[in-house]
Amino acid sequence: MELRHLKYFLTLARELNFTKAAEKLCISQPPLSRQIKELEEEIGARLFDRNNKTVTLTDAGKYFEKEAGKLIRNLEAATLKTRKISENISGKYRIAYISSTFSVTISKLIRHLTQLYPYLNIKLYEVPSHKQIAALEQGKIDLGILRAPLISTKITSKRWFQDSYSLVFNNQNIQLNSTREIGKLKDEIFVFFNKDYAPDYHNSLLEICAKYGFTPNIVHESNNINSIIQLVRNGLGVSIVPSCLSKGQRYPEIDYLDLQETGLFTDVLLATPKDSYSEVTGSAVSYLLD
Structure with a gap:
């Protein structure tokens, strides 16, 4: 049995007319009839009842149509997934991150992936956690770096690190x-x-x-952690930020005060769409967790 037998069978099962099915397949009617006959002989069952006026599926034919359809759909899905894996190595790879985690480490990750996959076109997007979840579920990004909680049956995630919170303030204005x-x-x-x-x-x-x-007197709001730090640096307020920022956002005008005693922590996650794990994703996650 060859793939063409299944395609010819499914086309005829849809059209229930040899002439129309042959036109759809861009072949003449006699070769189609021969292919269907070969398929029935190989299976050992009559799949169609036909006479001069009508073509109908037998009970065996109805069952085979359902199962053959599944096989073709699975093959198409496998083909698409294979193409995506190939494109991830020599095409686009999309990474989303939250602003509070864009650090030297992520820059090193990009360098690492570029060295491994020189033809890879890496796209970086700053996206809030809740929007990353939607994008991951829809397959619009390949790797998400976001904060917990993450509740989804369509996403696989691993904890990158656990972070505490720190108060950040301008030490010229506040002691x-x-x-x-x-x-x-x-x-x-x-x-x-x-x-x-x-x-x-x-x-x-x-x-x-x-x-x-x-209760904090919230006057200024920003959607970017770097903007928040700069506002604090310029004496326009105080804030509470992830403690990891104290390593990369150091300025003489600001101090950080760790708040681990509150018992509140935040998990930073590495997330991927479920069942679409690629070689590039494996390399990226391994590098970050190493």
Whole structure:
């Protein structure tokens, strides 16, 4: 049995007319009749009842149509997936990240992948966590770097690292020596992520402030962590940020105060669409987890 036998059979099963099926297949009617006869002889069952006026599927033919259709669809899916794997090595590879994690490490990741796959065209997108989840589910990005929680049956994820939170403030305007003094910030201006942009992160910051006995006076909002740091640096407010930023965002005007005592942490995840794990993704995840 060859693939053409299945395609000829399925076309005739749809058309139930030898002339129309032959036209669809761009062949003449006699070769189509021979191919169908060969298929029936190989299977050992009559698939069609035909006379001078009508062509109908037998019960065996109806069953075979369903199973042959599955085989063709599975083959098409495997072909598409194979093409995607190939394109990931010599085509486009899309990485989404949240602004609070774009670090030297990610730059090194790009260099690492470029060395392994010199023909790979890497696309980087800054995307909030909740939008990354939707994009991953739809297969629009190949690797997502985002913050938990991640609730989806269509995505596979691994924890990259766990991060605590830190208060960041301008040391020219505010003097803080320990977390015991944080309560006096209740009248200070706060700079936070927009709630619609990063709802879970925003709520975590509110929860931290509540643990220190006050509700923050949020005046300025930004959807980019670098903008938040610069606003704090210029004395326009204080903020609470992931502690990992203290390693890469160092300025003489600002200090960080770790808030691990709150018991609140945030997981940064490496996420991929389920069942679409490629060689490039394997290399990227292994590099980041190493």
